[in-house]
Amino acid sequence: RFKPDAAMCRWLFKPPYTPQRVFFTSRTQLNDSYANVASAVPPDRFRLVYNGLDLDVFGAHRAARTRLRSEWGLNPTTLAIGTASSISPRKRLSHFVHLVVNLAQSGVAVKGFIAGRPYFDEDQREMSALRTLVRDLGAERLVTFLGYLGPSEPLYYAWDLCLSTS
Numbered sequence: 155r156f157k158p159d160a161a162m163c164r165w166l167f168k169p170p171y172t173p174q175r176v177f178f179t180s181r182t183q184l185n186d187s188y189a190n191v192a193s194a195v196p197p198d199r200f201r202l203v204y205n206g207l208d209l210d211v212f213g214a215h216r217a218a219r220t221r222l223r224s225e226w227g228l229n230p231t232t233l234a235i236g237t238a239s240s241i242s243p244r245k246r247l248s249h250f251v252h253l254v255v256n257l258a259q260s261g262v263a264v265k266g267f268i269a270g271r272p273y274f275d276e277d278q279r280e281m282s283a284l285r286t287l288v289r290d291l292g293a294e295r296l297v298t299f300l301g302y303l304g305p306s307e308p309l310y311y312a313w314d315l316c317l318s319t320s
Contacts, residue, residue, distance in 0.1 A: 156244040156320060157186050157187060157190070158187055158190050158191060159190055160189070160190040160193040160194075162190075163190050163191050163193055163194040163195070164193055164194045166194070167191075167194040167195050168194070172194065172195055173195060173199065174199060175199050175200075175201055176191060176195050176199055176200050176201070177201050177202075177203050178200065178201070178202050178203070179202075179203060179204060179205045179318075180202075180204065180205075181202065184200065184202055188200075205318060218308050218311040218312070219311040219312050222308060222309070222311065222312035223312050226265070226267075226298070226312070228265055228312075229263075231263055232263045232264065232265055233257070233262055233263060233264045233265070233314050233315070234264075234265055234267065234312055234313045234314050234315075235250075235253070235254060235257075235264060235265070235266050235267070235313065235314065235315045235316075235317060236266070236267040236268070236269065236309055236310075236312075236313035236315070236316050236317070237250050237266075237267070237268055237269070237270075237316065237317050237318065237319060238269040238270055238303075238306045238309060238316070239269075239270045239318070239319075239320065240270050240271070240272070240273055240277065241268075241270050241271055241272040241273075241277050241280055241281045241284070242272070242273075242274075242276070242277045242280060243276060243277075243280045244320055245270075245319055245320040246319040246320060247268060247280075247284055247319055248283075248284065248287055249319045250266060250268065250317060250319050251266065251284065251287055251288055251291065251293065251297055252291075253266075253317075254266035254293065254296050254297055255291050255293050255296060255297075258293075258296050264296065265296060265297075265298065266296060266297045266298070267297075267298050267300055267309070267313065268284070268297065268298070268299050268300065269300040269301070269302070269303050269306055269309055270300075270301075270302060271301055271302040281299075284299075285299070
């Protein structure tokens, strides 16, 4: 499990980049990160927001879903699985690639999408390793690297499943 260290937090969140809010997606993540993040960001700015999508919001935009799926060449029966994160070893995106390949091998019409980009040298190496993995598995038509997209919200309309591997 990724736990930010205090030095990284002080570097990342130094003024003028100190965030007004820091969102944690589980109680465990908040507890594990609390002391180190609090060394750089006042704890009254912390918020706990559990992973998940409000389907009343994201399920209502059929036009966006249809448009993106058409751009991606997906038919209505293809299972679109996506993940949006930084490209980093701690995100374990190789697990995502293997999931998509395993589903396809079991007969599921599936397409995987990875949205995000690498930021550091280690992350660049991870991106290269992921591309090699996709090629070695013969999954070039199953897994698409979308790169950095902002905002990422429209992706959630088109994906049937959104996974977090970290």
